[in-house]
Amino acid sequence: MSAPMRDAAPARLPSERFRLELGGIGALTLLGLALVAVGPLLLDRYSVNILIRSFLYGSIAVTVDILWGFTGVLSFGQSAFFAIGAYACGLAFSHLDFTPLVAVAALGGGVVVAGLVAALIAWLAFGTGVSPLYISVVTLVLSIVFVQVIYAGGDFTGSSSGLSGFDTFDLSNEAWFRIAGVALVLVTLLGWIFVRSDAGRLLVSIRENEQRCRYFGISTSWVKGALLVVSAVVAALAGYAYAAYTDVVAPDLGDFQFGTMLVIWVALGGRGTLIGPAIIAVLIDFVSAWLSGSLPFVWQLVVGAVFIVVIVIMPQGLGPALAGLVRRLLPRVSRIQPTAARLAEAPTYDIETHMQMGHAPAAVEITGVARSYGSLHVLEDISFTGRRGELVSLVGPNGAGKTTLIRCISDGQERTRGRIAIQGREVGRMPPERCVRLGLGRKFQTPNVFDALTVAESLRVSRSRLERLSPWRRADEIHLPEAAMQVARATGLVAQLGTTVRHLSHGAKQALELAMVLAMEPSVLLLDEPTAGLTKPERTLIGGILVDLVAKHGLCILLIEHDLEFVREISSRIIVLHQGRIVLDGSVEEVVTSELVRTIYTGEPQAIGEPAAAGPGSDG
Amino acid sequence: MTDLLLDILTTAGILFVVAVGLLIVFGVLKIINFAHGGFLTLGGYAALIVTELNWSPWLAAPVALVIGLLLGAAVERLIVRPLYSRPLDAILATWGLSIVVVQLITIGFGRSTQFVLSPVQGAVPLLGTSYSLYRLIMLIVALVLGGLIGVVMQGTRLGLAARAVIMNETLAQSLGINSELVRFATFSVGAGIATVAGALITPLLSIDPLMGLPWLLNAFMLVMVSGTSLISLAAASLVLGGAQVVVSTYSSPVLGALTIVVLAAVLLRIRPAGFARA
Numbered sequence: 001m002s003a004p005m006r007d008a009a010p011a012r013l014p015s016e017r018f019r020l021e022l023g024g025i026g027a028l029t030l031l032g033l034a035l036v037a038v039g040p041l042l043l044d045r046y047s048v049n050i051l052i053r054s055f056l057y058g059s060i061a062v063t064v065d066i067l068w069g070f071t072g073v074l075s076f077g078q079s080a081f082f083a084i085g086a087y088a089c090g091l092a093f094s095h096l097d098f099t100p101l102v103a104v105a106a107l108g109g110g111v112v113v114a115g116l117v118a119a120l121i122a123w124l125a126f127g128t129g130v131s132p133l134y135i136s137v138v139t140l141v142l143s144i145v146f147v148q149v150i151y152a153g154g155d156f157t158g159s160s161s162g163l164s165g166f167d168t169f170d171l172s173n174e175a176w177f178r179i180a181g182v183a184l185v186l187v188t189l190l191g192w193i194f195v196r197s198d199a200g201r202l203l204v205s206i207r208e209n210e211q212r213c214r215y216f217g218i219s220t221s222w223v224k225g226a227l228l229v230v231s232a233v234v235a236a237l238a239g240y241a242y243a244a245y246t247d248v249v250a251p252d253l254g255d256f257q258f259g260t261m262l263v264i265w266v267a268l269g270g271r272g273t274l275i276g277p278a279i280i281a282v283l284i285d286f287v288s289a290w291l292s293g294s295l296p297f298v299w300q301l302v303v304g305a306v307f308i309v310v311i312v313i314m315p316q317g318l319g320p321a322l323a324g325l326v327r328r329l330l331p332r333v334s335r336i337q338p339t340a341a342r343l344a345e346a347p348t349y350d351i352e353t354h355m356q357m358g359h360a361p362a363a364v365e366i367t368g369v370a371r372s373y374g375s376l377h378v379l380e381d382i383s384f385t386g387r388r389g390e391l392v393s394l395v396g397p398n399g400a401g402k403t404t405l406i407r408c409i410s411d412g413q414e415r416t417r418g419r420i421a422i423q424g425r426e427v428g429r430m431p432p433e434r435c436v437r438l439g440l441g442r443k444f445q446t447p448n449v450f451d452a453l454t455v456a457e458s459l460r461v462s463r464s465r466l467e468r469l470s471p472w473r474r475a476d477e478i479h480l481p482e483a484a485m486q487v488a489r490a491t492g493l494v495a496q497l498g499t500t501v502r503h504l505s506h507g508a509k510q511a512l513e514l515a516m517v518l519a520m521e522p523s524v525l526l527l528d529e530p531t532a533g534l535t536k537p538e539r540t541l542i543g544g545i546l547v548d549l550v551a552k553h554g555l556c557i558l559l560i561e562h563d564l565e566f567v568r569e570i571s572s573r574i575i576v577l578h579q580g581r582i583v584l585d586g587s588v589e590e591v592v593t594s595e596l597v598r599t600i601y602t603g604e605p606q607a608i609g610e611p612a613a614a615g616p617g618s619d620g
Numbered sequence: 621m622t623d624l625l626l627d628i629l630t631t632a633g634i635l636f637v638v639a640v641g642l643l644i645v646f647g648v649l650k651i652i653n654f655a656h657g658g659f660l661t662l663g664g665y666a667a668l669i670v671t672e673l674n675w676s677p678w679l680a681a682p683v684a685l686v687i688g689l690l691l692g693a694a695v696e697r698l699i700v701r702p703l704y705s706r707p708l709d710a711i712l713a714t715w716g717l718s719i720v721v722v723q724l725i726t727i728g729f730g731r732s733t734q735f736v737l738s739p740v741q742g743a744v745p746l747l748g749t750s751y752s753l754y755r756l757i758m759l760i761v762a763l764v765l766g767g768l769i770g771v772v773m774q775g776t777r778l779g780l781a782a783r784a785v786i787m788n789e790t791l792a793q794s795l796g797i798n799s800e801l802v803r804f805a806t807f808s809v810g811a812g813i814a815t816v817a818g819a820l821i822t823p824l825l826s827i828d829p830l831m832g833l834p835w836l837l838n839a840f841m842l843v844m845v846s847g848t849s850l851i852s853l854a855a856a857s858l859v860l861g862g863a864q865v866v867v868s869t870y871s872s873p874v875l876g877a878l879t880i881v882v883l884a885a886v887l888l889r890i891r892p893a894g895f896a897r898a
Binding site (some may be wrong): 528 | 705708709712716717718723724726833841844872874879881882888889
């Protein structure tokens, strides 16, 4: 893959693919609407009754799939939001007269309460340093608390028997059937458009690698929180409709078992397919209701057993498994053509225009930074300044604290003491996503990429701070700054834009991450062994690009490298770290000739940069 | 006051016995066994069968143990082993198993609430008050069980292998430890402890097919705040169980039922390591 200067392989454009798929989902939507329209005419009264409820459950299953299947947020408490909407309706109509005003106020109240509770849950679960499992724990607790609150409410909430027989909307079953059916079709359609859009790929990238997203300046907590709130609102609306239609609310609407059942439906239908969960939810609930008279427990038993079998042998769910089977039985239809956006040059990216010569603050200013783990001091009293147009290499033996220093610069929570300013602005205790917005870009030591995305999609996500991702469209062009484009061309990524990152070689992943970081147009670039795993010609090329970025665009680059020959060729300055302290900070010449450095670095006097001494290693 | 203190201690003991099976499975297999509640229920019904056969109530726990060990072994082979690399799916699959267990019990025994005989009756004088003998026995069972697991973990080859798997499974495997066997044995024993716990708690309360659920939720939260340490679990049972007793006594049982899960959730938010050393 050494520099085949081919341009993009013939791939279908995202908008074309999107339109094609939209045609398919459009046809399904029309079919769904037609079924909803004729359903009440063909089905018996009992089936119509049941399907109204099943459709509402289907809508919540879609929200669970967006949260879990796409974004990786496993919530056991979606039932609680449903029940909040239901109780808003039940409580209002039980205790107040049924008037249009009360109906609207109850709807608004239910939605607002559900939204606020979801915001509280998001604040608890998506804060910095909170375990990713916490959302599942806290939503489980939410469902338990909800049920106990209803129990504690006595006559007001109807306690364990719930509320029933309140005045409600005077609508026919046929009307409810159409409301619930159209709602399900619409929720699925809108959800589908959203997850297929450019913004929808961001959800997958959060699921795949949240850390990388945050280092692209994306506030993942905010994205996940917003999704949770919207899902809660949809569930509350469904709950309101449920209560208004059935004229009954009971605590088990919000309990942990129902919350888990929703998750099971999604797993059975196929996570990340939206349509699978919607269909399975409707199907299982409908059949359950039919069989609940004749074989109530046996049916639950069958659902449980099928679920175990599906999870164990068909992890992707029934929907995708069936689709795969159909695809295999059909004669080979046209192979799926890869889809990828075109690359285009971004408008010139030149930080020199932002800086007034002489008065501009230093790119990075580090004063007295230390990092300790208990009594272990990994970094002590680190102070230096990185200016624009400098390529500063950090060298030192394994365990010298190089990677820790990079971590301290890019995450305000990391350091124990000291101050760090980027472009004259204090980092304070900012989380990575906010440090990045000061102009930082960080490339990790091992390739930190999105396995499930294609190369083009990855680049698009990395640019999301600069080019807003549309929630209903897929753009055909990704604008990359010159440097990112050069990396993509030089390493052959342009020919692999439609390839899923999982299938790339180690070297290509390294190159992709570097290209993604450069695509953010950072002013200060932190690179942790950016060329490990690349071939010699590729390293030389990347070295040239880095030198270019510094010389032409005035970036400040901090580089960790073990290949000292490479360091000597491209650095304008070298800082030597040893046992957590800076032992030397000087020009390439000074460091190369330093007796002290040779002793530290190699254990014996030897010229730095001699090919024999240039052994690549890994830093812990 | 003495009564309250004894309530706290015995409640902690009961919670420890109920949660410890879940803890060792979580420690070694790194999966949360949501069928734990189903296993507890099964243990309760084992005690019911013993009562109905007019056997001595002392036989309830051994019978439950045998059922749990065998069932755990089968479940590990069929359901849990294929899901080692997918811990989240393992939670869901074991929850599915729990549904199956509950439905089977419902089909076999009906949905009604039932009671079993207690092996001991009445209260004994202690520290100037008289206190339920059975609850005191539960406290002793907790201490013995905790001690026994501790001794196995610290003093036997199996325990050594289990500790190696807990710390670093890949390394343990490369040292020739059969981690599959360790997992198999642990899950089976964990299930056995769960059914025994289910049999032991039944004299204190009634039996119904859903009896395991509240216990599962409390045990799950206790394990979340304890990590993989027996001592942390003991501390968590004492502190959170104690809080539950205090809230139930002085406020309302409804709030008491929430105490453990809410406090554990708050604790995990403030200190993700919970009672374990960070």
